[in-house]
Amino acid sequence: VLTKKKAPSAEGKRRKPLDRERIQHAALVLVERDGLDDFSMRRLGKKLGVEAMSIYHHYPSKAHLFDALVDRLLSQIEAPDATQPWKERARSLSLAYRAVLLRHPRFAQFMLLHRMNSRSGLAWLESVARIFADAGFDAESGARAFRILGYYLMGAIMDETAGYKRGPSAAEPVPPAEQAAIAPTIIAFGPYFASEHWEATFLAGLELVLGELERLKRRAPSRAGGGE
Amino acid sequence: VLTKKKAPSAEGKRRKPLDRERIQHAALVLVERDGLDDFSMRRLGKKLGVEAMSIYHHYPSKAHLFDALVDRLLSQIEAPDATQPWKERARSLSLAYRAVLLRHPRFAQFMLLHRMNSRSGLAWLESVARIFADAGFDAESGARAFRILGYYLMGAIMDETAGYKRGPSAAEPVPPAEQAAIAPTIIAFGPYFASEHWEATFLAGLELVLGELERLKRRAPSRAGGGE
DNA sequence: ACCTGAACACCGTTCAAGT
DNA sequence: ACCTGAACACCGTTCAAGT
Numbered sequence: 465v466l467t468k469k470k471a472p473s474a475e476g477k478r479r480k481p482l483d484r485e486r487i488q489h490a491a492l493v494l495v496e497r498d499g500l501d502d503f504s505m506r507r508l509g510k511k512l513g514v515e516a517m518s519i520y521h522h523y524p525s526k527a528h529l530f531d532a533l534v535d536r537l538l539s540q541i542e543a544p545d546a547t548q549p550w551k552e553r554a555r556s557l558s559l560a561y562r563a564v565l566l567r568h569p570r571f572a573q574f575m576l577l578h579r580m581n582s583r584s585g586l587a588w589l590e591s592v593a594r595i596f597a598d599a600g601f602d603a604e605s606g607a608r609a610f611r612i613l614g615y616y617l618m619g620a621i622m623d624e625t626a627g628y629k630r631g632p633s634a635a636e637p638v639p640p641a642e643q644a645a646i647a648p649t650i651i652a653f654g655p656y657f658a659s660e661h662w663e664a665t666f667l668a669g670l671e672l673v674l675g676e677l678e679r680l681k682r683r684a685p686s687r688a689g690g691g692e
Numbered sequence: 693v694l695t696k697k698k699a700p701s702a703e704g705k706r707r708k709p710l711d712r713e714r715i716q717h718a719a720l721v722l723v724e725r726d727g728l729d730d731f732s733m734r735r736l737g738k739k740l741g742v743e744a745m746s747i748y749h750h751y752p753s754k755a756h757l758f759d760a761l762v763d764r765l766l767s768q769i770e771a772p773d774a775t776q777p778w779k780e781r782a783r784s785l786s787l788a789y790r791a792v793l794l795r796h797p798r799f800a801q802f803m804l805l806h807r808m809n810s811r812s813g814l815a816w817l818e819s820v821a822r823i824f825a826d827a828g829f830d831a832e833s834g835a836r837a838f839r840i841l842g843y844y845l846m847g848a849i850m851d852e853t854a855g856y857k858r859g860p861s862a863a864e865p866v867p868p869a870e871q872a873a874i875a876p877t878i879i880a881f882g883p884y885f886a887s888e889h890w891e892a893t894f895l896a897g898l899e900l901v902l903g904e905l906e907r908l909k910r911r912a913p914s915r916a917g918g919g920e
Numbered sequence: 921a922c923c924t925g926a927a928c929a930c931c932g933t934t935c936a937a938g939t
Numbered sequence: 940a941c942c943t944g945a946a947c948a949c950c951g952t953t954c955a956a957g958t
Contacts, residue, residue: 524863580856608884611893623846634809637810638809646815647818650814665839923956924958929952936946
């Protein structure tokens with residue numbers, strides 16, 4: 465029938481070899497389409513038109529592949545201008561981080577829980593910590609500020625990507641007709657939980673946290689004598 | 693050999709029938725021992741001395757069983773005295789919630805991500821929301837305060853149970869010898885990330901958030917005329 | 921009523937073999 | 940060098956059968 469055999473023409477790319485870029489891209493698309501639970505190496509293989517086992521030639525395990533996806537998203541976080549005041553830098557970096565994760569809401573659940581002890585993960589943590597160090601926080605107040613901001617970002621983004629509206633449901637959710645009897649206050653607050661309010665809520669919380677971190681600040685003993 | 697057959701004696705309980713209580717208890721022990729990823733209905737069956745399929749007679753699916761575990765832990769949260777000032781109530785409830793989850797650090801990762809739309813889940817959310825409603829927050833500022841506090845708690849507890857020290861590692865972590873070169877600030881902050889500091893960091897963040905939520909507060913229009 | 925055992929449709933990964 | 944196919948040791952769940 466109409467099979468051109470071995471024709472090394474321009475269209476001969478029909479089955480171009482796998483490479484990491486194609487695998488990563490397809491993996492992210494698949495995770496976002498089907499969710500983390502339904503992602504599998506076998507399904508990824510099918511999507512790439514290849515046996516699942518071929519992927520192992522490029523990544524030695526699913527864990528390695530997922531690490532590469534973490535790297536890929538971390539590299540998309542835009543670094544803020546380091547000459548800005550620290551609060552401005554912290555705000556920009558927080559928003560950039562959130563923006564990347566909200567673009568990949570299902571993968572976000574993996575990434576937020578993942579230990580950042582790869583090379584790129586450590587570099588990312590360092591870029592946040594340096595904001596506080598540059599601002600003159602000492603190690604204790606810097607570490608504390610780093611953690612508190614991190615807690616807020618982690619919780620907020622987790623909730624936005626996997627919270628009440630999007631997360632896995634109870635096996636037997638309460639039918640809407642009964643909800644008002646059990647949780648009248650939650651129902652009353654309901655309109656302000658809608659996604660139109662997420663941005664305003666996130667920003668309000670971020671300003672609240674950043675504003676207060678200023679007060680936590682204790683200066684590091686300065687060597688150059690430029691301190692107090 | 694020494695098998696007493698069908699002896700309906702007091703010791704005949706050797707193989708007492710399954711019940712929900714035994715299943716739940718064994719499931720929690722197994723999750724905490726082996727982790728969520730290595731938990732399976734088959735392993736739970738083995739631990740109970742029973743075929744995995746017997747469990748399905750008591751819970752129709754793994755999802756239903758896990759919902760029951762969520763209920764069980766929610767019921768362990770001690771409700772604070774409702775006559776206290778709202779900040780005191782919010783602080784007590786936050787600490788009670790955290791205490792329960794820290795006692796079950798591996799199951800916490802499931803519970804924190806789980807949609808609270810079961811009967812007990814909604815009741816739990818309601819008990820938090822009511823603190824703000826009772827304090828006179830209107831729906832908008834109440835909803836916002838509820839979320840911001842929730843973000844902080846979720847992130848903090850997630851990090852304490854699945855963060856840098858305990859979470860799933862990268863497939864190829866950076867060897868310690870290289871860490872200082874990549875992330876000097878993180879290494880400098882390191883001592884204050886240790887678990888001895890978790891409590892102080894959590895409390896500092898909690899006070900920071902609760903203190904600022906006070907300012908978010910806008911009064912609900914009061915019907916009884918007892919307002920401003 | 922409660923439990924079992926085989927079966928179904930899946931997993932991630934190993935390994936020897938193909939081109 | 941890159942990909943395949945069978946196999947291994949697992950999953951959650953269904954279902955007919957046992958007591």
